Amino acid sequence: MPREAYEVVHDVEERALLVGIDRPRTDGWTLEDDLAELERLVDTAGAVVAGAVTQRMERPNPRTFVGSGKAAEIEALARELSATVIVFDDELSPSQQANLEELLTDIRIIDRTQLILDIFAAHAVSHEGKLQVELARLEYVLPRLRGMWGHLVAERLGGGRGARFGAGESQLETDRRLTRRRISELKRELKGVSRARETQRASRARSGVFRVALVGYTNAGKSTLLNALTDAGVLVQDQLFATLDATTRRLDLPDGRAVTLTDTVGFINKLPHGLVEAFKSTLDEVREADLLLHVVDASHPNADAQIQSVKVVLDEIEAAENPQVIAYNKTDLLPSAEVARLAALPGAVAIAAAAGTGLDTLLERIAVIAAREDRPLTVLVPYDRGDLVRLAHEQTHIIAEEHTGTGTRLTLAANAEVRARFEPFVEEGGA
Ligand SMILES: Nc1nc2c(ncn2[C@@H]2O[C@H](COP(=O)(O)OP(=O)(O)O)[C@@H](O)[C@H]2O)c(=O)[nH]1
Ligand SMILES: [Mg+2]
Structure with missing residues (x-):
């Protein structure tokens, strides 16, 4: 559905020329990895890759990102x-963007950040998701308004930049003012929208339900896993950022306990900071989770670097310290020796979410962690409190259950929040 809207924009085939620089780095990624991923992003955005240009540099040129000789080469290529757009693999500063637009006339220039923002815009489904994306886009555009306007003026006046400086400046101020106003409107509206969810989240926290959040690199198989474990029916696609909205479902563990499982937006290397900011309320689900289920596409040649990138984002949203289980997914594509090696890693489980392989082991692992804070308790619940008996069955591990003349006597193991709810019915000496 959102794709359709996007295709209207791209009914003329977009042909992209990719540009990346090869510089010394320590993040486990190579330029080839980066460009392969950029190609997938371009493909997800509905365009075709026409070619790629690279340049070896110690650091990007502050004026034009690549060297100026390279820029001329890029234009010729x-x-x-017949490229219609040039895509830079890194975020361009507003002035780099403006300078490049001046050098490379008649061809659109975008950077990785804008490409990701475009994809998010095309894939946003919920009202909240759409607001979050619009906010991120405007935050990105705001510092670039000068460059864009300058470009327009230059175009109209045939390069005579500054000739109508006064007029241009006041238009620019208007644009900036309107953009800022819309940004504060969006922030206000988002606060309202996320309040409903915060209320839900707070009530889940109070009820003592153990909360599991799926995290991982985009396309790792998070949504596939949520669907395999629950009846969520969320969109699964071999595309980057197919799902942006947070979906929460109940998950029944083998010991009878019910927990919640939340699927949310995936991460990517060089994830635009503005997006992380804009998606803050969605990512709160991750930060507040009792357990992170880190799904990894173990068949991906860059799996290790992707794990590192996920850690960087978890750090940014202050979730790096949450307990974690790593689920190495897509093991159906790996030789069995490799699967055995992954399964033996500490805190890891090997699965194939699409085929349902390894899910029992995964659920048992989650159950063990969910039970870590459990302490035993014996309660006598009166018959008019069926809600508490149901709670016991859903949220605790029941060790014994007996129907007496005055109520249901339960011996159960539960975490502190759940134990608090049984407080009034604790039996003498039974705690
Ligand atoms: N071979 C294989 N492919 C999988 C497996 N799990 C997911 N996929 C595929 O990986 C792609 C991305 O899956 P999705 O769940 O949308 O990933 P997400 O972006 O992490 O939510 C889809 O094409 C899935 O069919 C698996 O266990 N094995
Ligand atoms: Mg998904």
Whole structure:
């Protein structure tokens, strides 16, 4: 559905020329990895990759990102390949963008950040998701308004930049003012929208329900796993960022306990900071989770670097310290020796979510962790409190259950929040 809207924009085939620089780095990624991923992003956005240009540099040129000689080369190649857009693999500063637009006339220039923002915009489904994406886009656009306007002026006046400086400046101020106003409107509206969810989340926290959040690199198989474990029916696609909204479902563990499982937006290397900010309320689900289920596409050649990138984002949203289980997914694509090696890693489980392999082991692992804070308790629940008996069955491990003349006597193991709810019915000496 959102794809359709997007295709209207791209009914003329977009042909992209990718540009990346090869510089010394320590994050486990190579330029080839980056460009392969950029190609997938371009593909997800509905465009075709016409070619790629790279340059080896110690650091990006502060004026034009690549060297100025390289820029001329890029322009020539773009014409030769009939490229309609040039995509830079890193975020360009507003002035780099403006300078490049001046050098590479007649061809659109975007960077990785804008490409990701476009994909998010096309995939946002919920009202909240759409607001979050619009906010991130405007935050991105705001510092770039000068460059964009300058470009327009230059175009209209045939390069005579500054000739109508006064007029341009006041238009720019208007644009900035309107953009800022819309940004504060969006922030206000988002606060309202996320309040409903915060209320839900707070009540889940109070009820003592153990909360599990799926995290992982985009396309790792998070949504597939949620669907395999519950009846969520969320969108699964071999695309980057197919799902942005948080979906929470009840998950029944083998020991009879019910927990919640939340699927949310995936991460990517160089995830735009503005997006993390804008998706803060969605990502709160991750930060507040009792357990993170980190889903990894173990068949991906860059699996290790992807794990590192996920850790960087978890750090940014202050969730790096939450308990974690790593689920190495897509093991159906790996040789069995490799699967055995992964399964033996500390805190890891090997699964194939699509085929349902390894899910029993995964659930048992979750159950063990969910039970870590459990302490035993014996309570006598009166017959008019069926709600508490139901709670016991859903949220605790029941050790013994007996029907007496005055109520149901339960011996159960539960965490502190749940134990608090049984407080009035604790039997003498039974705690
Ligand atoms: N071979 C294989 N493919 C899988 C497995 N799990 C998921 N996939 C595929 O990986 C792609 C991304 O899955 P999705 O659940 O949308 O990933 P998400 O972005 O992490 O939510 C889809 O094409 C899935 O069919 C698996 O266990 N094995
Ligand atoms: Mg998904």
